[in-house]
Amino acid sequence: MRSREYGPDLTPPWKRQQPAPKVAAERDLVVEExxxxxxxxxxRCERTAEGFTVTxxxxxGKHRVFPLVPRGFLLEGRVVTLVRPAAAAPAPPRGPGRTASGSVAVPGARARVARESRIYVEGRHDAxxxxxxWGDDLRIEGVVVEYLExxxxxxxxxDSFAPGPGRRLGVLVDHLLxxxxxxxxxxxxxxxxxLVVGHPYVDVWQAVKPAALGIPAWPAVPRGEVWKEGVCRRLGWPVDTPAAxxxxxxxxDGWKDLEPELLGRVEELIDFVTLPGGAGA
Incomplete structure (x- = not known):
């Protein structure tokens, strides 16, 4: 008797789950998890340690993050599989290139030898x-940024730095009121x-414009609650400060995503430590 070979899936065809159509998770597309x-x-869609997610x-105005899994969403009542949208083609260059800070980029420019002057920045996230x-600008100017705990x-x-002519020190601190x-x-x-300058924010997170993150505003967190954790809770994010x-x-992406209260202070420090004849050129 001839043996019959069966595939691994013995489910009748009419009972098998049909693949859901794939839909690009374009911004402002309304779906149901x-x-x-x-x-x-x-x-937004983004890559995380656990895989790709959609917010x-x-x-x-409440935000929630979900994994991009097959058949994970409903679009107008139909089950769909959300996928990452295709990357947009780069726009043709228009005029001179710019660094993230808005300065005119210098193609092929090499970082200069570090100046004696320094900038210290309080807080790891701030740095x-x-x-x-400003990283590209600072390397071209030869300015080293150090972390102030x-x-x-x-x-x-x-006292240890011993500032003087040609050896200036600029400092950016949090919540300088x-x-x-x-x-x-x-x-x-x-x-x-x-020169010591600062921004008025409780934390440098607030120096990032809410629009850059797709949120209406930074949430208010009551005194006594850990601010960063409170922000995560109110935005519907996992309470994971490093991930947030x-x-x-x-x-x-650049200076346009930052509040002017931070932009002005950093530019002021860079000008201070790079003044001709006073910054250890």
Missing amino acids: AATGFCGAVV LEDRF ELVERV GVDDLPAIV PGTKEHRIAERVTGDHV WKRILAAV
Whole structure:
């Protein structure tokens, strides 16, 4: 008797789950997540450690993140598989190129030998944001940016650095408001060759414009609650500060994504440490 060979799937054809149509998760496309019923417009797609995800925003402005899985969403009542949208073709160059800070790019320019002058930035996230937007400019100018763990360390750093002609020190600190401890320390160390500036935000996250992240505004977090964790909760993000910061930093393409209160202060520091004849050229 001739043996019969069967495939691994013995489900009758009429019972097999049909593949869902694939739909590009273009921005503002309104879909419903099949498992939870959450309905919202697509804000962004991004790669994470667990795979690709899509962020949806409902009519109340709440954000939720879902994995891009087969048959995971409903579009006008039909089951679909959301996929990443195709990358847009690069626009043809128009005029001179620009760095992320808006400066005219210098193709092929080599980083100059580091100046003696330095910029210190309080906070690791602040330093990473400065590097993302002004990194190209700083390398061309030969300005080294160093991480300042806390403003309490500033007097000792200034003493050790020994500022003077040709050896200037610029410092960017968080939440520099009159009457605060940070402001008193800044006044104590500021001099002809030391400039301390700051932004008014509780955290540098707020220096990123909400529009860059597709949110209406940074949420208010009550005093007594850890601010970053409170932000994550109110935006519907996992309470994972490093992951949240990666998402925020990835949304910054250049100076237009930052608030002017930070832009002006960083530009002021760069000008201060690169003044001709005063910055260790």
